Amino acid sequence: MALFSKQNKEVFTNPLNVDHPILGQVLGICSALAVTSQLKPAIVMGLAVTVITAFSNVIISIIRNTIPNRIRIVVQLVVVAALVTIVSQILKAFAYDVSVQLSVYVGLIITNCILMGRLEAFAMQNKPWPSFLDGVGNGLGYAMILVIVGAARELLGRGSLLGFQIIPDCAYDFGYMNNGMMTMPAMALILVGCVIWVHRAYFYKEK
Amino acid sequence: MKMNTNSNSYIIIYSAILVVIVAFLLAFVYKALKPMQDANVALDVKKQILYSLNIRNLDGSEAEAKYAEVVKAEKENEDNGQKTYECQIDGKDITVVSLKGMGLWGGISGYLAIDEKGKVYGAYFNHEGETAGLGAEIKDSQAWQEKFIGKQIWDENGNVVLSVVKKVEDAATQVDCVTGATLTSNGVDAMLKDGLKGFQIYAVGRMLETVANTDSTKVVEE
Numbered sequence: 001m002a003l004f005s006k007q008n009k010e011v012f013t014n015p016l017n018v019d020h021p022i023l024g025q026v027l028g029i030c031s032a033l034a035v036t037s038q039l040k041p042a043i044v045m046g047l048a049v050t051v052i053t054a055f056s057n058v059i060i061s062i063i064r065n066t067i068p069n070r071i072r073i074v075v076q077l078v079v080v081a082a083l084v085t086i087v088s089q090i091l092k093a094f095a096y097d098v099s100v101q102l103s104v105y106v107g108l109i110i111t112n113c114i115l116m117g118r119l120e121a122f123a124m125q126n127k128p129w130p131s132f133l134d135g136v137g138n139g140l141g142y143a144m145i146l147v148i149v150g151a152a153r154e155l156l157g158r159g160s161l162l163g164f165q166i167i168p169d170c171a172y173d174f175g176y177m178n179n180g181m182m183t184m185p186a187m188a189l190i191l192v193g194c195v196i197w198v199h200r201a202y203f204y205k206e207k
Numbered sequence: 208m209k210m211n212t213n214s215n216s217y218i219i220i221y222s223a224i225l226v227v228i229v230a231f232l233l234a235f236v237y238k239a240l241k242p243m244q245d246a247n248v249a250l251d252v253k254k255q256i257l258y259s260l261n262i263r264n265l266d267g268s269e270a271e272a273k274y275a276e277v278v279k280a281e282k283e284n285e286d287n288g289q290k291t292y293e294c295q296i297d298g299k300d301i302t303v304v305s306l307k308g309m310g311l312w313g314g315i316s317g318y319l320a321i322d323e324k325g326k327v328y329g330a331y332f333n334h335e336g337e338t339a340g341l342g343a344e345i346k347d348s349q350a351w352q353e354k355f356i357g358k359q360i361w362d363e364n365g366n367v368v369l370s371v372v373k374k375v376e377d378a379a380t381q382v383d384c385v386t387g388a389t390l391t392s393n394g395v396d397a398m399l400k401d402g403l404k405g406f407q408i409y410a411v412g413r414m415l416e417t418v419a420n421t422d423s424t425k426v427v428e429e
Contacts, residue, residue: 067221
């Protein structure tokens with residue numbers, strides 16, 4: 001089978017379109033709400049989840065035939081937990097401020113439903129390469145939403161992107177105010193709702 | 208030969224091997240990255256001390272250099288682990304005191320810079336898990352930290368009068384608490400009371416003398 005056969009391409013692009021992990025499968029909402037108050041932690045979280053889904057998918061796919069069926073969830077958890085711990089240690093060593101900002105949510109990637117969902121639904125039945133693509137696709141789909149929501153919340157809530165001020169000072173002089181509500185988790189829920197609305201309106205037109 | 212992957216012995220051996228491999232891997236990663244993580248933590252402390260001295264927006268190496276230039280001596284109280292840093296900025300003697308307390312969801316900490324007259328020169332607070340937008344404002348809001356600047360810390364008897372309150376009645380000693388974060392603000396208040404009281408007992412020399420002296424000078428100034 002070619003590396004980028006039609007089937008493999010679908011495996012990679014589906015989670016970015018119709019079968020999106022957050023929008024279509026509604027997985028991983030909880031952390032999407034928590035880490036998106038600013039853009040930078042959202043990007044790092046998105047990358048971390050992408051790396052972890054991709055590699056846990058590959059590892060589970062490689063050993064899928066040796067895993068005893070009765071303890072498969074435990075094995076999946078051990079693999080995911082090990083990868084998450086490694087990523088968390090690497091963040092602490094190379095991106096300390098971001099790891100402080102993400103605080104407990106890096107550790108909580110272990111319980112992210114996207115991971116367990118993809119391992120159980122895809123990696124347990126498929127070869128390593130399609131599993132890798134599936135992991136990257138789902139991770140990027142998740143990261144995409146984090147970036148959209150994170151950018152909207154930081155822009156409207158703090159008037160900046162990645163810490164740089166976007167809204168000019170003169171706008172504040174004319175009475176523009178940052179919306180403090182945007183920095184709270186509840187607004188992330190509403191924004192994710194809006195994105196799901198757009199997604200459904202686009203992909204489910206015919207019905 | 209196809210192995211029976213559901214037999215009990217296979218499951219036990221499989222999980223034992225898996226766990227041992229993972230344990231070795233994690234131990235290796237932890238050991239390999241530990242020195243870098245320690246360096247990051249140490250740098251973060253230095254940055255926080257500089258924040259309390261109103262020196263912000265420095266990156267790693269700049270902060271390191273500035274810290275070495277400003278901070279002259281570091282002392283630790285052996286009873287409670289509280290640290291003081293003697294600093295010099297623009298010819299002024301500033302003392303930075305480390306503080307530890309409890310917020311709403313977890314520990315809070317901070318650094319308070321005190322000038323020669325026993326007034327606040329600058330403040331920086333940190334937290335472990337306060338709510339973003341509410342309790343976390345004690346760390347995120349520079350404007351709130353700047354409200355502390357210039358406040359009187361002790362009265363003439365040496366009692367801590369610096370406080371965080373809901374309704375400011377005495378602007379010389381009180382700071383308005385963070386809206387929506389009363390419990391975290393109370394935690395900051397308690398942390399100040401506690402940390403600055405302990406501070407007097409062991410570092411009296413330089414600080415309390417100056418507090419006593421300011422009474423006369425204050426009258427003259429007014």
